[in-house]
Amino acid sequence: MNSEPTRNDSLWQPDRQASRTSEAIVRTIFGAFALVSVLTTIGIVGTLIFEMFEFFQEVPFWNFLTDDQWTPLFPTAEFGIFVLISATARTSTIAVAIALPLGLFAAIFLSEYAGPKTRQIVKPLLEVLAGIPSVVFGYFALLFVTPLLQSFIPILQGFNALSAGLVLGISITPLVASLSEDAIFAVPRSLRDGAYALGATKREAIVSVVLPAALSGIVSSIILAVSRAIGETMIVTLAAGQNPSLGLNPFVPIMTMTAFIVQVSLGDTPAGSLAYKTIFAVGMTLFLLTLVLNIFSFWFVRRFREKYD
Amino acid sequence: MNTPNTSGSSLESQAAKFEVDISSRYRTDSIFKTLTWLAISIALLVLATLIVDVLFDGLPFVNWDFLTNFPSRKPERAGLLSALAGTIWVMVTVAVIAFPLGVGAGIFLEEFAEDNWFTRAIEININNLAGVPSIIYGLLGLQVFVRVFGPNGWFYELTLAIKESVYQLLVEAFGNNSMLLQWVYGLLTDADGQITGVDITGGRSIITGGLTLALLVLPIVIVSTRESLRAVPDSLRLAGFALGATRWQVVRDQIMPMAFPGVLTGTILALSRAIGETAPLITIGALTFISFLPENLQSPFTVLPIQIYNWVSRPQKDFHDLAAGGIIVLLVVLLVMNSTAVLLRNKLQKRF
Numbered sequence: 257m258n259s260e261p262t263r264n265d266s267l268w269q270p271d272r273q274a275s276r277t278s279e280a281i282v283r284t285i286f287g288a289f290a291l292v293s294v295l296t297t298i299g300i301v302g303t304l305i306f307e308m309f310e311f312f313q314e315v316p317f318w319n320f321l322t323d324d325q326w327t328p329l330f331p332t333a334e335f336g337i338f339v340l341i342s343a344t345a346r347t348s349t350i351a352v353a354i355a356l357p358l359g360l361f362a363a364i365f366l367s368e369y370a371g372p373k374t375r376q377i378v379k380p381l382l383e384v385l386a387g388i389p390s391v392v393f394g395y396f397a398l399l400f401v402t403p404l405l406q407s408f409i410p411i412l413q414g415f416n417a418l419s420a421g422l423v424l425g426i427s428i429t430p431l432v433a434s435l436s437e438d439a440i441f442a443v444p445r446s447l448r449d450g451a452y453a454l455g456a457t458k459r460e461a462i463v464s465v466v467l468p469a470a471l472s473g474i475v476s477s478i479i480l481a482v483s484r485a486i487g488e489t490m491i492v493t494l495a496a497g498q499n500p501s502l503g504l505n506p507f508v509p510i511m512t513m514t515a516f517i518v519q520v521s522l523g524d525t526p527a528g529s530l531a532y533k534t535i536f537a538v539g540m541t542l543f544l545l546t547l548v549l550n551i552f553s554f555w556f557v558r559r560f561r562e563k564y565d
Numbered sequence: 566m567n568t569p570n571t572s573g574s575s576l577e578s579q580a581a582k583f584e585v586d587i588s589s590r591y592r593t594d595s596i597f598k599t600l601t602w603l604a605i606s607i608a609l610l611v612l613a614t615l616i617v618d619v620l621f622d623g624l625p626f627v628n629w630d631f632l633t634n635f636p637s638r639k640p641e642r643a644g645l646l647s648a649l650a651g652t653i654w655v656m657v658t659v660a661v662i663a664f665p666l667g668v669g670a671g672i673f674l675e676e677f678a679e680d681n682w683f684t685r686a687i688e689i690n691i692n693n694l695a696g697v698p699s700i701i702y703g704l705l706g707l708q709v710f711v712r713v714f715g716p717n718g719w720f721y722e723l724t725l726a727i728k729e730s731v732y733q734l735l736v737e738a739f740g741n742n743s744m745l746l747q748w749v750y751g752l753l754t755d756a757d758g759q760i761t762g763v764d765i766t767g768g769r770s771i772i773t774g775g776l777t778l779a780l781l782v783l784p785i786v787i788v789s790t791r792e793s794l795r796a797v798p799d800s801l802r803l804a805g806f807a808l809g810a811t812r813w814q815v816v817r818d819q820i821m822p823m824a825f826p827g828v829l830t831g832t833i834l835a836l837s838r839a840i841g842e843t844a845p846l847i848t849i850g851a852l853t854f855i856s857f858l859p860e861n862l863q864s865p866f867t868v869l870p871i872q873i874y875n876w877v878s879r880p881q882k883d884f885h886d887l888a889a890g891g892i893i894v895l896l897v898v899l900l901v902m903n904s905t906a907v908l909l910r911n912k913l914q915k916r917f
Binding site: 276 | 587590591593594597598600601602603604605607608609611612614615618619622665666667669670672673674677678686687690691692693694696697698699700701702703704705707708709712780783784787809811812813814837838840841842843844847848849850853870873874877878885888889892895896899903
């Protein structure tokens, strides 16, 4: 009985070269996949800049900023982008005025007051609300909210910024709620206990200790919500109308930047036409606005985050 | 950060502000609590109202004919067939493109990439992409997939020019009647015997829509892949390396099977985001009225949300109710997808 294993070179031998080759292949392929996201950004920025450049060959930049009409499809075309921006500002302001209190209070409810059972029911329901497609919200705004509001506000027109903004606000509430709740949740228990030890009631602890400690996260969630509201398309296209008007009146039909892009896209617009270039100029404006807000939001969190360890 | 203010006068003024009356403070507390409760109730009440409103208007229209008829100018005969078919085609395309790309990129960033400026740039880029409005992706798709890679686009012209010059070169080198030339000519020409360029997307087609939406949801797939990979403990990787496996072998045989339920859940959630997207598809020029079924990836198409948009934007009440019917179908599809994702997450996910 010889239990000594005999050395046998025909036993398993690692093929190190094959391993290295397959490793390199996989690494290259997956790295290329990761680069697709970079290519997407380059594609977006490149496309927008290229067509915007073409646009400003035909329309002076000064007119783009100062015209007080938006009539790019008419023979006497005018290109006052602030007409569209004023519309986007109206719907977004109303939306944030709704989403800020609702989302913030909902976040406080979920993290401070709700028991585990309530959370288990309410959180998935908020996720359902967040997952409703925007065209469904558009239907709701146009055909339910507007008629309802018209019974209180007779001067409200069929298409208006008010109901679009209200429903837009509801649609971004889950975003504010969930991001703010994360920020509030991250505030350590010891801070609350400290507040209680000083004799604060629960509300006093929340308002004067927890919320200030979570402020960077809350503010960044609101900035992201603004950015989302500016880029939202279907609610404002369906419920706010397609009628460019400068001003602040929320009761009349308006046309947001996104609604203009949809309006032009629904018609047949040949490449190279001025209308085609115009949607890219509007798209660039929209892209820059949301990009600045997104970067500001990231910066804000980094700059003002309180660290507790 | 907040240094306590120790100057005496300020302390006194703070003390003067202190409300001793505990019962009135508790009253404020209960009002505050009611407000938070009210906020969540309003949000959920709107959700309930929306669903009841849609069901009330649309349920009478949802039947077998509604699912199997083409859209029509007569509301009583209009159906969702082409939109349903278009949605299925586009979603399969999105899944086939976004799943391998997103999972591969996620694996690369989480398992292979070193922590250097390049990786960080990609991460920042993915974060930023997630915040780009969806309609901007529509503009990207319109320019790149419809114009550049579409019929008579830049890519078409390029390939046409290449083919023509290859043909010219061969004619000069071998004369007009050589066997080689006949064979190459067959390769270069279409069915009509014309030399044509290469049209990849066919313009405003299913593949264009699928590519556009795939790019849109790619950040979601990448992020969820990374999170699932991160949840697998390092000890498993180290054990694999200790046995002599390469990094790719460890990822393929040990880590991915563990992370797969999470990856799948993330992908389904990404698809459920894509299925409700309307704006980018309108921007690339998907049709709003279509009464035939798509035949291949280059066919024109419509999808459920666009059909709903089309019906809502008509003035007649009957079409509005049809839209509600379409919304019910869309919401049911979403509900099925999301509950599948949640079930997968709960059933398959292991805790470490």
